[in-house]
Amino acid sequence: MFLNLTTEQVSKHAPAIDGFVRNSKMLQEELWIREWETKSIRRVGSTIANSVLYPDRRVRELFEVAKEEIFEPGVENAFTRGLACLINQYGYKTIDIVTRLIVYEIVNEETASQALLLFGRVEHPPSHAGRLSLLERSLRHSSTRVRNAASYSIASLDDPAAIPYLKQAIERETCGELRDDMRQALEQLESTRQCHSS
Amino acid sequence: MPFLLRKIRKARWYKHDRVPWLIEGDLQADALDDLRTTGNKLSIYLIDDDDTTLERVASALVTANTEYISDFEYALIGYEVFQELDIKSEDSEGETPDGLVNSWHRDLLELTAVKIVALANAIQTRAERKVFLKRRVTRMVLDALATQQLDRARMKPALLEKLDRITDPGAPSGSSRA
Numbered sequence: 290m291f292l293n294l295t296t297e298q299v300s301k302h303a304p305a306i307d308g309f310v311r312n313s314k315m316l317q318e319e320l321w322i323r324e325w326e327t328k329s330i331r332r333v334g335s336t337i338a339n340s341v342l343y344p345d346r347r348v349r350e351l352f353e354v355a356k357e358e359i360f361e362p363g364v365e366n367a368f369t370r371g372l373a374c375l376i377n378q379y380g381y382k383t384i385d386i387v388t389r390l391i392v393y394e395i396v397n398e399e400t401a402s403q404a405l406l407l408f409g410r411v412e413h414p415p416s417h418a419g420r421l422s423l424l425e426r427s428l429r430h431s432s433t434r435v436r437n438a439a440s441y442s443i444a445s446l447d448d449p450a451a452i453p454y455l456k457q458a459i460e461r462e463t464c465g466e467l468r469d470d471m472r473q474a475l476e477q478l479e480s481t482r483q484c485h486s487s
Numbered sequence: 488m489p490f491l492l493r494k495i496r497k498a499r500w501y502k503h504d505r506v507p508w509l510i511e512g513d514l515q516a517d518a519l520d521d522l523r524t525t526g527n528k529l530s531i532y533l534i535d536d537d538d539t540t541l542e543r544v545a546s547a548l549v550t551a552n553t554e555y556i557s558d559f560e561y562a563l564i565g566y567e568v569f570q571e572l573d574i575k576s577e578d579s580e581g582e583t584p585d586g587l588v589n590s591w592h593r594d595l596l597e598l599t600a601v602k603i604v605a606l607a608n609a610i611q612t613r614a615e616r617k618v619f620l621k622r623r624v625t626r627m628v629l630d631a632l633a634t635q636q637l638d639r640a641r642m643k644p645a646l647l648e649k650l651d652r653i654t655d656p657g658a659p660s661g662s663s664r665a
Contacts, residue, residue, distance in 0.1 A: 362494075362553070362557040362558070362559075363553025363556070402498070410555060410557075433498060437498040437501075441558050445622070464502075466497070466500075
């Protein structure tokens with residue numbers, strides 16, 4: 290459209306043209322910012338939903354599914370695969386949710402035990418401390434089965450940091466057979482500590 | 488005198504539990520899940536009670552149709568108990584990756600509900616119930632693989648991959664594996 294204007298006309302309307310161009314750029318920028326904001330809000334919203342709501346719901350759903358599962362030593366199933374996946378995806382968030390479910394005895398002893406056994410074998414170093422903490426707390430659970438699973442899993446993690454907790458658990462344990470199993474786990478951890486120190 | 492070995496879940500057999508309805512000398516019904524029959528038969532292994540034999544059976548059973556190494560919990564009961572309970576048995580090839588262990592396999596036959604409960608009571612009162620923890624089992628399995636007691640072709644690839652990563656830590660690994 291500028292090609293039909295003379296130099297004089299251009300000079301005359303230069304401020305208006307500049308203003309138009311500037312306004313266009315500003316409008317474009319404003320549109321871009323709004324689009325970015327919309328995307329960001331969506332992204333942030335999605336992150337919040339995923340980190341706060343989604344794992345909690347998924348963990349609870351998994352524990353519901355687990356009620357129907359048959360657990361065989363050495364064999365994974367939908368529950369153990371799903372929980373391992375959530376540990377990988379959400380790390381500590383998953384550990385926190387499972388901790389609440391087990392420590393407050395919201396889930397039954399069989400699924401609690403299976404979750405603890407998984408916590409002892411899952412390969413996810415970033416959540417090691419969180420998993421060990423739950424296992425130590427589970428040594429105080431009211432069910433002997435859950436305490437049994439906790440002691441096996443502590444042995445599986447093979448972290449001598451658990452020795453004091455295991456010693457306390459052995460002292461207060463009233464089930465003789467379980468006490469023997471805990472002693473076996475303790476002996477293993479003590480031998481590991483010796484290996485580390487020598 | 489030989490012994491019969493049956494893989495169990497020890498915690499189901501603890502005599503003491505929080506269940507207030509469990510009277511002295513009785514069993515939790517969940518324990519019977521460890522004596523689940525197929526065609527009224529129950530799978531057991533007839534072995535000598537020495538460490539080498541026990542370790543060999545443990546290595547074979549934890550690698551039979553499994554995807555990861557677990558703790559090995561078992562009940563060991565004297566052969567004479569089965570004779571007392573009048574339980575019939577027959578030789579039958581086991582399905583583990585260890586050929587020799589497979590030859591020690593037996594099926595208990597013509598089992599009735601009464602006989603299963605009697606067997607459960609015998610395991611509760613007269614059997615030795617023990618566990619090999621996972622670290623020890625892993626070492627035993629690796630030794631058994633090295634000496635070719637275990638046939639790799641009869642083990643699941645997922646399990647072999649995990650065991651290979653122990654012997655060769657440089658092997659590729661996922662960030663979180665069950």
